Amino acid sequence: MSDEEDDIILSELNDEELVAQMFDDLYDGLKEEIEEGVEILLERKWEPYDILTKALVGGMTIVGNDFRDGILFVPEVLLAANAMKGGMAILKPLLIETGAPRVGKMVIGTVKGDIHDIGKNLVGMMMEGAGFEVVDLGINNSVESYFEAMEAENPDILGMSALLTTTMPYMKVVIDTMVEKGVRDNYTVLVGGAPLNEEFGKAIGADAYCRDAAVAVETAKDFMARKHNQLAAG
Amino acid sequence: MTTPDDATLRDDGLAPPRDVGRVLLIACGALAREILAVKESRGWEHMALACLPAILHNTPDKIVPAVRAAVAKHKASYDKIFVVYADCGTGGQLKAACDEMGVEMVEGPHCYSFYEGNAAFAAREEVTSFFLTDFLCRQFDAFVVKPLGLDRHPELRDMYFGNYEKLVYQAQIRDPALEDKAKACADYLGLAYEYRFTGYGDLETALAAQA
Numbered sequence: 001m002s003d004e005e006d007d008i009i010l011s012e013l014n015d016e017e018l019v020a021q022m023f024d025d026l027y028d029g030l031k032e033e034i035e036e037g038v039e040i041l042l043e044r045k046w047e048p049y050d051i052l053t054k055a056l057v058g059g060m061t062i063v064g065n066d067f068r069d070g071i072l073f074v075p076e077v078l079l080a081a082n083a084m085k086g087g088m089a090i091l092k093p094l095l096i097e098t099g100a101p102r103v104g105k106m107v108i109g110t111v112k113g114d115i116h117d118i119g120k121n122l123v124g125m126m127m128e129g130a131g132f133e134v135v136d137l138g139i140n141n142s143v144e145s146y147f148e149a150m151e152a153e154n155p156d157i158l159g160m161s162a163l164l165t166t167t168m169p170y171m172k173v174v175i176d177t178m179v180e181k182g183v184r185d186n187y188t189v190l191v192g193g194a195p196l197n198e199e200f201g202k203a204i205g206a207d208a209y210c211r212d213a214a215v216a217v218e219t220a221k222d223f224m225a226r227k228h229n230q231l232a233a234g
Numbered sequence: 235m236t237t238p239d240d241a242t243l244r245d246d247g248l249a250p251p252r253d254v255g256r257v258l259l260i261a262c263g264a265l266a267r268e269i270l271a272v273k274e275s276r277g278w279e280h281m282a283l284a285c286l287p288a289i290l291h292n293t294p295d296k297i298v299p300a301v302r303a304a305v306a307k308h309k310a311s312y313d314k315i316f317v318v319y320a321d322c323g324t325g326g327q328l329k330a331a332c333d334e335m336g337v338e339m340v341e342g343p344h345c346y347s348f349y350e351g352n353a354a355f356a357a358r359e360e361v362t363s364f365f366l367t368d369f370l371c372r373q374f375d376a377f378v379v380k381p382l383g384l385d386r387h388p389e390l391r392d393m394y395f396g397n398y399e400k401l402v403y404q405a406q407i408r409d410p411a412l413e414d415k416a417k418a419c420a421d422y423l424g425l426a427y428e429y430r431f432t433g434y435g436d437l438e439t440a441l442a443a444q445a
Contacts, residue, residue, distance in 0.1 A: 029387075073381075073383070074381075074382065074383070075382060075383025075384075075386070075387055075390055076383070078383075078390055078393055079387060079390070082393075113359070113361050114361070115361055115362055115397035115398065116397070117397060118393065118394070139397055140361060164323075164343070165321045165323060165324070165325050165326065165343050165344075166343045166356075168325060194294065194323065195294065195323050195324065195325030196325060197325060197327070200325060200326075
C-alpha cells in the first residue's frame, strides 16, 4: 500500500509475512504480485486449497468488508478481483488435480435483457474461492437457458443477477416456471443486483437476496449446510 | 429563473424559489435545464422547481430518502408536488414511497426512456446500448469516468463496457459541440456511436399533465 512495496522481494518473506503481503497486494489489485505469491507458496509445498482459502479468499474478504463499509469502491474491488483471478488461474487446475473439497455446485447468469455482469462475475469468483463449482452462463439468459443448464449440470444453487429495474422482474418468470414444472424445490435460488432488496427476493419466491458477493457466499454455505443436515436427518 | 451551472446541479441541486407556487416540481438535477426550458416555453409560471443533486444518479439507494425528505420539507408550502424522477434504479421503491406520500412521479424506468418516449424506448429492446443525455454528456467525466475509476485505471474499461455495443446520444437540444463530445465519449469507451434527437419526449407530456 506504499512505495516501499517496490523494494519487497516476496520470495524472501516467510510464509506468514508473504500471506500478509498478499493480502496487501490483493487490496491494491496487483495481479502480477499475486501470481508470484501463489507460485512461491506452491514451491513451498503449500496445498493449492490452502493457498486459495488462506491467502486469496482471506485477502478478498478484507476487500469485500471494506467495500461493504464504504471504504473501497467498485474500481478498487474490480482491480482486486482481477488480481485474485490471476491467482485462481494458476490454482484451478491444481485444485481439480488434488481433489479439493467441494461445497456445492452453482449455475449463475444475468437474466434476459441484462448485460451487466460485474456483480455476477464477483459472486462466481468468490463462490469458487469458497469451494463451490460454478457454471457461469454469462449474460442475457432466458428461462430456456437456465433450464438447460439446470438439467445438464444438476446444480445445488441457481444464481440470478440483474442490474436494471426493467430486467429484475424476469427473475420471477424463471422462478414461476420452476414452480410450474415442479422443480422449484430441487434448487436453492439466490438473487442479487443493485436495484434488488430482500423484500423483492421474497416477493418473487427466491430463497434469498444477497446484497454482495460475500453475503452470497455465506448464504450459499448456510443453505448447503441445511441441505446436508436435512439429508443426514432424513 | 436563472439556470444554475451543471456542477451546482450535480452536487447541490437547486432550492425552490422563495415565492411559493401552486405546484412544486421536485426533480433530479440532471433535468433542471430541460424542465426550465419546457416551463418557460409553456409559460407555466405557477410551477416552481427544486432539484436534488444529480449525482444521486450514481447511488440510486440514496434517491428515495432524498425525495422523501424533500417532499416532507416542502409539502406544506405547495398545493401539489410532482416528483420528476423515473424509477432511476430504485427497483420500484421510489414509486412505493411516492404512493405512500400521496404524490405523483414520472412514469418509466429512467430518463433515457422517458426522453425517447417510454413506449418507443421499450419497443427498441436495446440491451447493449449505453445512453447519454445532454446533461450526462456534459458531465461525462463526473458521472462516468471518475466514479468508475477510468481516469486512474483505464484498463478497467472493458470490464465495465465490454458487453455494450454502442453509445446512444439522446439529444434534448441540437448542439453540434455536444454531439462532438458524445462521439468522443463513444470512442473513449470503445463503442459505436449513434445520435438520436429526442427533444423532451414524455418529460414534457408528464409536466403538461401537472399544469
